[in-house]
Amino acid sequence: MHFLNEHIIPFFNYWIYVIIMMLGLHAMIVKRNLIKKLIGMSIFSTAIILFYVSIGVNNGGDIQGGKPGETHGNIPVIEHELAQEASHDPSTIDHRRYANPLPHVLMLTAIVVGVATLGVGLAVTLRIYRDYDSIEEDEILAKIAAAPARQTDD
Amino acid sequence: MTEHFPVLIVIAPLFGALLCGLFGMRDHRVCLPIALAALGFSLACACGLLIRVADSGPVSYFVGGWKQPRGIGIELRADGINALVLVAIAVVSIIVAVYSHRRAEHDSVSKAPAFYVLFLLLTVGLFGITVTGDAFNLYVMVEVSSLTGYALIAMGSQPRGRFAAFQYIIMGTIGASFYLLGVGYLYLHTGALNMAQIQEILLASSTTAVPLVAFALIMVGLWIKMAFFPLGSWLPNAYTYSPNTTGSILAPLVTKVTVYIMIRIMLSVFTWEWIFQGTSWNQLVVWMSVVAILAGSVMALSQTDLKRMLCCLIIAEVGYMVGGAWLANRWGLVGSVYHILGDAFMTLTLFLAAGIFAKRARIYSIDRLDRMFRRQPLVMSGFAIGALGMIGLPPTCGFFSKWFLIRGGLESGHYEYVIALLISSLVNAVLFFRIFEIAYFGKKPSAGHDSGAHHEEAHDEHPLPHVRVDAHATDLIPLFAAASMVILTGLGSGWISGLIQRTLDEAGVPPAEVTLPGPSASKAP
Numbered sequence: 001m002h003f004l005n006e007h008i009i010p011f012f013n014y015w016i017y018v019i020i021m022m023l024g025l026h027a028m029i030v031k032r033n034l035i036k037k038l039i040g041m042s043i044f045s046t047a048i049i050l051f052y053v054s055i056g057v058n059n060g061g062d063i064q065g066g067k068p069g070e071t072h073g074n075i076p077v078i079e080h081e082l083a084q085e086a087s088h089d090p091s092t093i094d095h096r097r098y099a100n101p102l103p104h105v106l107m108l109t110a111i112v113v114g115v116a117t118l119g120v121g122l123a124v125t126l127r128i129y130r131d132y133d134s135i136e137e138d139e140i141l142a143k144i145a146a147a148p149a150r151q152t153d154d
Numbered sequence: 155m156t157e158h159f160p161v162l163i164v165i166a167p168l169f170g171a172l173l174c175g176l177f178g179m180r181d182h183r184v185c186l187p188i189a190l191a192a193l194g195f196s197l198a199c200a201c202g203l204l205i206r207v208a209d210s211g212p213v214s215y216f217v218g219g220w221k222q223p224r225g226i227g228i229e230l231r232a233d234g235i236n237a238l239v240l241v242a243i244a245v246v247s248i249i250v251a252v253y254s255h256r257r258a259e260h261d262s263v264s265k266a267p268a269f270y271v272l273f274l275l276l277t278v279g280l281f282g283i284t285v286t287g288d289a290f291n292l293y294v295m296v297e298v299s300s301l302t303g304y305a306l307i308a309m310g311s312q313p314r315g316r317f318a319a320f321q322y323i324i325m326g327t328i329g330a331s332f333y334l335l336g337v338g339y340l341y342l343h344t345g346a347l348n349m350a351q352i353q354e355i356l357l358a359s360s361t362t363a364v365p366l367v368a369f370a371l372i373m374v375g376l377w378i379k380m381a382f383f384p385l386g387s388w389l390p391n392a393y394t395y396s397p398n399t400t401g402s403i404l405a406p407l408v409t410k411v412t413v414y415i416m417i418r419i420m421l422s423v424f425t426w427e428w429i430f431q432g433t434s435w436n437q438l439v440v441w442m443s444v445v446a447i448l449a450g451s452v453m454a455l456s457q458t459d460l461k462r463m464l465c466c467l468i469i470a471e472v473g474y475m476v477g478g479a480w481l482a483n484r485w486g487l488v489g490s491v492y493h494i495l496g497d498a499f500m501t502l503t504l505f506l507a508a509g510i511f512a513k514r515a516r517i518y519s520i521d522r523l524d525r526m527f528r529r530q531p532l533v534m535s536g537f538a539i540g541a542l543g544m545i546g547l548p549p550t551c552g553f554f555s556k557w558f559l560i561r562g563g564l565e566s567g568h569y570e571y572v573i574a575l576l577i578s579s580l581v582n583a584v585l586f587f588r589i590f591e592i593a594y595f596g597k598k599p600s601a602g603h604d605s606g607a608h609h610e611e612a613h614d615e616h617p618l619p620h621v622r623v624d625a626h627a628t629d630l631i632p633l634f635a636a637a638s639m640v641i642l643t644g645l646g647s648g649w650i651s652g653l654i655q656r657t658l659d660e661a662g663v664p665p666a667e668v669t670l671p672g673p674s675a676s677k678a679p
Binding site: 041109 | 290294304305308314316319323327328331334338342347
């Protein structure tokens, strides 16, 4: 129980992200179906997004501008007042009062990158299906071995 | 104007890509001039930046004027090392753009605009990787260059290329995600994304486990991306079965730029002392690079396909560069950076020549290079210059990079690395002199087939072996530009290594004479 309180509960998000990431990695490497590999890839990148979002969360972090004592959960908000506070002297900001918005913003970019990668992956899978009539890696490899492709001159 | 060079280098091809997309759909012939103009502008900016950096030290630029109060602005930073890499990227991409003339349309006219859009976006990614001083921005740029690379490989007419592209997508995503995770841990520890800021905070804080985890994750991610031996199984298929133009831009640049990222992370995020002081893991990495060099060379020996052989040599060359950077010796690092440039031009020359053989004479395998010196004397001599560079003969750049690397290996006492380098040079010599022999004297008819040889040729799929095949100007100009860059980089090695040395001084790398107190010192002579 002590171990649980000490190591598991406070880092719950991080444990979960590692587990999800390993699931995704497993699917990417072990599954023989190309679509399942792409699903694994999606899970893998989602796990990293979870990790980043967990960095930014601050338990008890408040929305700036709310009434004293009134909490709004862990929503990361950067507002005028905070910006002003920062512009005077950044070192005076009390970091415990705010959730960090930057990792969340970074993850917007990472989500876009993930979507783009998934899109390219699906498009390539579609073409592979047209070429080989299959999306099973074993069958494709068997077809490649049966008919070694000659390079073309493009 | 001049102070905006760092951002203009990246922006020019980005706008070029947009224009190609806009106007190329109507008439695909406008794409090439747009691409050349954009890349030419980038080259001019890169040269200007190089001159400025060589004159007056590193240049820092904040995009949009967002200075650094709390790590919000993205900093672009150019020092001696990345100014050189920027020029190399610009030169290689211009050469390949000229080379792509009529090749891009050859496949199908409707794809030509898409090809140029992707090609320019790829260079945007590569320029961005090289010039950025922000760890997260670097991830985005890596993904820009990777995504376009996947699409370019998959665009070819070969089904196998598409399957290779799929495997590359999977491996590339794992690599980039590991890098991203590493940056996440760095951010967790330091609260900064700007490389210089991260370094400042890391140096101030006592070393904990978090930067170590971050460093290991970033390195593994980059090794997957650069095809460092056990992690590089995706490379040979992806590059062999890509269209020739695509192969000629990806093979010289992508792995080399990733090696540059590794060196940048080692120097600018973590420091030389942080990495090498008191730990012995650099021994392990040097041994891994020894294995990579030997494995790449042995794999190359067993290939019959010309392009595939060159791909295996790339794996060996990646081993050179990773090993050189991890020798914990200044000369090794100089050699590693110099080899980024040299290897880019050598690989480019060889891939261009292989592409011309494939297109004009339908030659893919080494055995069919029969009497090539007579049939395509100009193309073959271009190929020969690249090959001599790979073997490491002066005055090509291959000689000087090996000189620096071997000197670094000897001074740091890593004799296993020196031996691997020498074996690899020997293998290169065997490989390329075998090609020269076939190309000069023709293939030796194997025993028992003397009379059958002519008969066999007559029934061959491509009955062209003794016809003189001419190459077009758009083949020869890029090829000779690339070959002359191989020699120019060699002749300019003194200036280039001097610039790299100065940059390393600024980055706090100890001079070669001072051996670090660490495991490597005990082995040093």
